[in-house]
Amino acid sequence: MAENFTIAIASGKGGTGKTTIATNLACAISQTGKVVQYLDCDVEEPNGHIFLKPQIEKTSSVTIGVPEVDEELCNGCGKCGDLCQYNAIVCLKDKPLVFDQLCHSCGGCMLVCPTGAIKEKAKEIGFVDIGSANGVKFGRGRLKIGDIHTPSLIKNVKGNSIKDGIVIIDAPPGTSCPVIEAIKESDFVLLVTEPTPFGLNDLKLAVGMVIELGIPFAVVINRSDASEKMVNDYCSEQNIQVILEVPDERRIAEAYSVGNMIIDTFPEYKKDFIELYERVSSYKR
Amino acid sequence: MKIAISSSRQTLDSQVDQRFGRAEYFIVVETESMEFEVLNNDNNASSGGAGIGTAKLLVDADVKAVLTGNCGPNAQKTLSAAGIKLYTGVSGTVSDAIESFKAGKLSETFEPNVDSHFGMGSANG
Numbered sequence: 001m002a003e004n005f006t007i008a009i010a011s012g013k014g015g016t017g018k019t020t021i022a023t024n025l026a027c028a029i030s031q032t033g034k035v036v037q038y039l040d041c042d043v044e045e046p047n048g049h050i051f052l053k054p055q056i057e058k059t060s061s062v063t064i065g066v067p068e069v070d071e072e073l074c075n076g077c078g079k080c081g082d083l084c085q086y087n088a089i090v091c092l093k094d095k096p097l098v099f100d101q102l103c104h105s106c107g108g109c110m111l112v113c114p115t116g117a118i119k120e121k122a123k124e125i126g127f128v129d130i131g132s133a134n135g136v137k138f139g140r141g142r143l144k145i146g147d148i149h150t151p152s153l154i155k156n157v158k159g160n161s162i163k164d165g166i167v168i169i170d171a172p173p174g175t176s177c178p179v180i181e182a183i184k185e186s187d188f189v190l191l192v193t194e195p196t197p198f199g200l201n202d203l204k205l206a207v208g209m210v211i212e213l214g215i216p217f218a219v220v221i222n223r224s225d226a227s228e229k230m231v232n233d234y235c236s237e238q239n240i241q242v243i244l245e246v247p248d249e250r251r252i253a254e255a256y257s258v259g260n261m262i263i264d265t266f267p268e269y270k271k272d273f274i275e276l277y278e279r280v281s282s283y284k285r
Numbered sequence: 286m287k288i289a290i291s292s293s294r295q296t297l298d299s300q301v302d303q304r305f306g307r308a309e310y311f312i313v314v315e316t317e318s319m320e321f322e323v324l325n326n327d328n329n330a331s332s333g334g335a336g337i338g339t340a341k342l343l344v345d346a347d348v349k350a351v352l353t354g355n356c357g358p359n360a361q362k363t364l365s366a367a368g369i370k371l372y373t374g375v376s377g378t379v380s381d382a383i384e385s386f387k388a389g390k391l392s393e394t395f396e397p398n399v400d401s402h403f404g405m406g407s408a409n410g
């Protein structure tokens with residue numbers, strides 16, 4: 001039976017190496033003959049494609065429903081605006097005004113409208129690209145510039161998850177709604193950090209988040225430095241496993257800077273990623 | 286003419302609150318009689334769309350013009366849709382602002398002068 005396991009790669013701080021870990025992990029597992037899918041859920045600035053170089057086979061438009069008011073039917077009662085917690089629809093005397101970009105698509109305004117004046121119209125928020133990259137199944141969300149419906153698009157990207165393989169989710173940075181949406185159904189979360197005060201501070205926030213969500217997790221230290229152990233010290237105090245350390249080496253940074261994978265350029269790292277997966281997959285929820 | 290001024294306090298000698306959507310108070314004044322009332326702006330703590338909610342408050346108060354420091358695009362659009370005149374870049378005390386308005390020294394604006402979320406995060410005034 002094929003393995004069915006989802007690992008989300010998250011971080012508090014941005015720029016710690018989520019995509020580096022996610023893409024190398026996906027490729028390393030794939031090279032052992034397993035079915036692997038990489039989903040780039042950092043939809044505001046997806047960059048996994050730079051390293052995986054996928055062939056995109058299908059692009060779909062993603063829409064959400066926003067209200068459209070038929071002013072002929074509207075009696076100006078204002079119930080829609082009173083209900084909306086986001087001020088996405090506001091009734092000015094007898095004239096409703098809609099702010100698409102603030103709408104969370106709850107549909108409440110349509111339900112409370114006594115005259116049926118509010119209909120749902122589709123608003124495009126972004127795209128999902130599906131393809132493959134050297135045997136790794138590839139999926140990516142791209143939010144339209146200026147749009148803020150990040151969680152809705154991430155949910156759509158995740159809707160393309162394979163059910164009979166290993167799914168690697170590359171999450172956005174931070175600890176806010178888009179991150180929660182990206183990681184919430186995962187079997188395991190890898191929190192990528194760096195040994196700096198910023199990295200440690202934001203790691204603590206991310207640890208609080210995954211504990212709240214009740215998802216098993218471990219820490220990956222990127223740009224690890226033997227002389228700077230603040231993250232290791234924190235993790236051992238908190239009884240958190242540091243599952244992988246990628247050293248701070250110029251040659252790794254140089255490979256990264258031209259879009260090359262660590263495991264392709266320095267094959268000695270491949271076993272580290274494979275071992276990481278083997279340890280993580282024992283946490284099947 | 287009934288006008289509203291964003292205000293940091295509840296009196297006419299208060300400073301004009303530089304934020305529109307997240308202003309603490311609005312002083313709604315009848316410019317002929319100088320009678321005024323104070324509106325608490327509950328949108329001050331809104332998680333989003335504060336400017337729209339604030340504009341709606343002023344629409345319901347039936348004001349004809351708004352004097353404030355900065356106003357973002359959603360608030361400007363809402364005020365404009367309701368036919369309320371907008372004057373931005375106003376500072377000093379509320380009573381000075383009213384006098385400037387009555388003397389015709391302020392010029393109406395038809396565009397937002399700041400981006401969305403400009404007034405979030407920092408107290409002002």
